[in-house]
Amino acid sequence: MQKVIESFGVGKKFGATQALNDISFEVNESEIFGFIGPDGAGKTTLFRIIATLLLPNEGEMKVLGLDATTGFKELRSNIGYMPGRFSLYQDLSVEENLNFYATVFGTTVQENYDLISDIYSHIEPFKKRLAGKLSGGMKQKLALSCALIHKPRLLVLDEPTTGVDAVSRSEFWSMLAKLRKYNITIIVSTPYMDEAMKCDRVALIQNGRILSIDTPQKIREGFSKRLYRIRAQDKYKLIIALRKYPNTNTAYPFGDSIHVTFIDNAPGDSLPGFLESEGIPGVTIEESGAGIEDRFLELMEKTA
Amino acid sequence: MKRFLGFVKKEFLHIFRDPRTLFLLFGIPAVQILLFGFVVSQDIRNAGVAFLDLSKDEVTQKLTDRIISSGFFRQTDNLLTYNDIDKVLKKGKTKAIIVYEDNFGRNLLEKGKASMSIIADGSEPNTATLVTNYIMAITVDFNREIAGNSAGSGSLITPEVRMFYNPELKGHFMFVPGVITLILILICALMTSVTITREKEFGTMEVLLVSPLKPLQIILGKVMPYFILSLINVIVILILSWFVFGLPVKGSIALLLAESMLYILMSLSLGILISTVSKTMQQAIFISLIGLMLPTILLSGFIFPVENMPAVYRWLCTIIPPRYFIIIIKSIMIKGTGFFYVWKETLVLVVMTLIFIGLSVRNFKIRLE
Numbered sequence: 001m002q003k004v005i006e007s008f009g010v011g012k013k014f015g016a017t018q019a020l021n022d023i024s025f026e027v028n029e030s031e032i033f034g035f036i037g038p039d040g041a042g043k044t045t046l047f048r049i050i051a052t053l054l055l056p057n058e059g060e061m062k063v064l065g066l067d068a069t070t071g072f073k074e075l076r077s078n079i080g081y082m083p084g085r086f087s088l089y090q091d092l093s094v095e096e097n098l099n100f101y102a103t104v105f106g107t108t109v110q111e112n113y114d115l116i117s118d119i120y121s122h123i124e125p126f127k128k129r130l131a132g133k134l135s136g137g138m139k140q141k142l143a144l145s146c147a148l149i150h151k152p153r154l155l156v157l158d159e160p161t162t163g164v165d166a167v168s169r170s171e172f173w174s175m176l177a178k179l180r181k182y183n184i185t186i187i188v189s190t191p192y193m194d195e196a197m198k199c200d201r202v203a204l205i206q207n208g209r210i211l212s213i214d215t216p217q218k219i220r221e222g223f224s225k226r227l228y229r230i231r232a233q234d235k236y237k238l239i240i241a242l243r244k245y246p247n248t249n250t251a252y253p254f255g256d257s258i259h260v261t262f263i264d265n266a267p268g269d270s271l272p273g274f275l276e277s278e279g280i281p282g283v284t285i286e287e288s289g290a291g292i293e294d295r296f297l298e299l300m301e302k303t304a
Numbered sequence: 305m306k307r308f309l310g311f312v313k314k315e316f317l318h319i320f321r322d323p324r325t326l327f328l329l330f331g332i333p334a335v336q337i338l339l340f341g342f343v344v345s346q347d348i349r350n351a352g353v354a355f356l357d358l359s360k361d362e363v364t365q366k367l368t369d370r371i372i373s374s375g376f377f378r379q380t381d382n383l384l385t386y387n388d389i390d391k392v393l394k395k396g397k398t399k400a401i402i403v404y405e406d407n408f409g410r411n412l413l414e415k416g417k418a419s420m421s422i423i424a425d426g427s428e429p430n431t432a433t434l435v436t437n438y439i440m441a442i443t444v445d446f447n448r449e450i451a452g453n454s455a456g457s458g459s460l461i462t463p464e465v466r467m468f469y470n471p472e473l474k475g476h477f478m479f480v481p482g483v484i485t486l487i488l489i490l491i492c493a494l495m496t497s498v499t500i501t502r503e504k505e506f507g508t509m510e511v512l513l514v515s516p517l518k519p520l521q522i523i524l525g526k527v528m529p530y531f532i533l534s535l536i537n538v539i540v541i542l543i544l545s546w547f548v549f550g551l552p553v554k555g556s557i558a559l560l561l562a563e564s565m566l567y568i569l570m571s572l573s574l575g576i577l578i579s580t581v582s583k584t585m586q587q588a589i590f591i592s593l594i595g596l597m598l599p600t601i602l603l604s605g606f607i608f609p610v611e612n613m614p615a616v617y618r619w620l621c622t623i624i625p626p627r628y629f630i631i632i633i634k635s636i637m638i639k640g641t642g643f644f645y646v647w648k649e650t651l652v653l654v655v656m657t658l659i660f661i662g663l664s665v666r667n668f669k670i671r672l673e
Contacts (some may be wrong), residue, residue: 042619048672051514052514052671053510053513053514053671053672054671054672055671056316073516073669075514076513076514076516077515079514081510081511081514083507083511085507085508086507087506087507087510088508088511089314089318089320089506089508090506091316091317091318091322092317092318092321096314096317099310100310100313100314101511101515103306103307103309103310103311104307104310104311104512104515104516104517105515105516106306106307106516116330146511262434
């Protein structure tokens with residue numbers, strides 16, 4: 001299978017700050033490849049290098065078989081790029097924005113309409129409205145339509161779902177899944193761990209380094225310890241007490257429960273009694289499978 | 305080409321969607337022209353003058369009549385002694401006092417020479433200069449008539465000061481070229497620099513860069529609409545100054561428009577250059593206003609004559625593009641000269657334009673840093 005992106009030891013510095021460090025990965029054709037990591041991890045910088053907008057200081061970035069530094073002219077007509085912030089013309093209407101990007105890329109809306117129809121049909125009723133007056137979810141759909149209008153071989157989506165409501169987010173991901181049949185490779189970054197499950201493969205990225213690359217399933221399975229979900233009425237008191245417990249390895253709050261690992265991999269019989277003595281009654285303890293975020297935190301712990 | 309036209313169309317949409325841009329483009333020039341025309345008007349009409357006639361002969365009487373009947377002056381007083389001068393001027397109604405020496409007429413006939421002085425109220429320097437200039441012009445005129453009558457004895461009353469090219473002594477002539485020069489460089493440079501930095505600020509530049517558009521296409525696409533609109537602006541200003549102030553273009557209108565196009569192009573490329581060095585719209589506006597408006601007003605010869613400046617400033621003036629356009633446009637509009645007389649200045653503008661375009665294309669970043 002042809003590699004769409006090949007990155008060999010890419011590094012990027014801004015002044016004294018090392019934004020990216022020894023980034024190596026490969027993306028296969030028609031894959032949805034996710035970059036998961038907190039704000040400031042270096043996702044945007046990496047995506048800008050892939051989109052030929054920044055030059056790496058070290059290493060080599062090959063996109064669609066071309067070097068991103070020297071082959072940028074040819075690459076630019078084959079990449080659909082959606083920056084992290086809404087980057088369309090707010091004073092132009094939905095239709096005008098779409099037509100503009102179509103002309104700039106030397107195509108027409110009609111020519112590739114089938115590609116975007118699924119997405120664009122949601123906003124078509126508002127095509128006379130100025131882009132600046134659209135809701136967050138609609139802006140995102142318009143931006144995706146504009147990035148797709150020239151039928152790119154690679155779609156680069158930088159945090160497309162940040163600041164978008166939950167319904168629009170899941171709609172967005174099902175649209176991406178449908179694009180697979182057009183043979184379009186998609187790389188997408190997100191700070192939301194739950195979205196990682198919708199990618200074919202993900203890379204966990206933190207402080208400019210890739211911690212792990214694998215399928216979401218394998219990443220979850222990579223979790224090295226047994227994980228317990230512990231619940232109580234007073235979550236705050238519970239986590240303080242758990243961190244005091246000598247056998248506790250890690251304890252992180254997750255929604256309404258605390259995800260805990262133990263040094264000898266089991267809570268031990270003394271835990272309920274210990275929590276009771278700390279003044280926390282009605283504790284439930286159950287073993288559970290690890291999520292991506294658990295693995296992420298574990299990896300972070302290791303590198304820290 | 306289709307890409308380029310699509311880009312130009314988008315730029316026009318931006319302009320027509322934004323009332324503020326439209327106002328800047330068309331409102332400001334009209335307001336400026338009218339404002340300058342009526343407020344900074346350098347015309348004098350019915351300025352008060354007084355006479356101290358120590359000679360009281362036929363010649364002084366004639367000259368006095370000539371001055372009064374010119375329409376620019378009205379007589380406020382007739383003085384008897386030098387002591388009254390101060391008193392009369394202090395009242396403020398008299399802008400200047402004309403003093404004829406004793407035996408003025410006889411001196412003129414016998415010695416071929418006679419002196420008169422013009423004492424002007426210096427508290428209003430502009431008016432004082434104008435009034436003295438006007439009186440001198442009338443005197444010179446009068447002088448010429450007498451000289452003609454007395455068979456070429458070449459009699460002189462005052463050092464000769466003539467008003468070239470402005471025989472009707474109208475002030476409007478001086479500022480219309482200046483205002484055109486100022487407005488064009490301001491609007492062209494400001495607008496283009498703002499419209500490009502706006503794309504940077506809103507992040508749309510990022511998407512434009514990742515498109516197959518070439519830097520030159522982006523730059524020309526940005527410039528084209530403003531080029532057309534600025535040209536329309538020049539025509540509007542010329543029509544306005546013709547109808548409101550009765551100021552015709554003496555030289556060739558085609559040449560004037562051609563030179564204006566060159567100047568517009570120069571200003572636009574300057575605007576692009578500004579945009580390549582500024583990151584935000586505010587920065588671009590600041591550079592355009594402070595960096596262009598002040599020098600244009602102060603150093604281009606628009607208000608203050610370059611010839612009277614200290615050497616350092618005169619040297620500075622030579623690197624200010626509007627300086628050359630003012631010379632060109634004044635020559636064409638007021639003197640009615642042809643291309644032959646302004647080719648040097650035109651060449652300077654062409655070279656400057658090429659330098660600015662070259663620098664802009666070189667500075668235009670095809671990436672984000």
